[in-house]
Amino acid sequence: MNPTDEKLKAETIKWTEKIEPIIENLSAADENGQAMLTNMNAYINDSKHFLEKEDYIRSFEASVWAWAIYENCKELGVINEL
Secondary structure (H helix, E strand, C coil), X not given: CCHHHHHHHHHHHHHHHHHHHHXXXXXXXXXXXXXXXXXXXHHHHHHHHHHHCCCHHHHHHHHHHHHHHHHHHHHHCCEEEC
């Protein structure tokens, strides 16, 4: 594995492992929040799928999208932290 792939893999694992327990402790404040929770989980699943396929760029990108949705939802108040 080349150094770039190694770094992408390590960063993806780190950030995916960090967001999973956060997502597990969220609830939706409304319909929009529920849709966003569904999307966050889908992006985490996509990240894991791409990681298994050794597609490290797409895996990392999916992880970043999950984080972006989370941060936006917090700011908009459509999710609650348990």
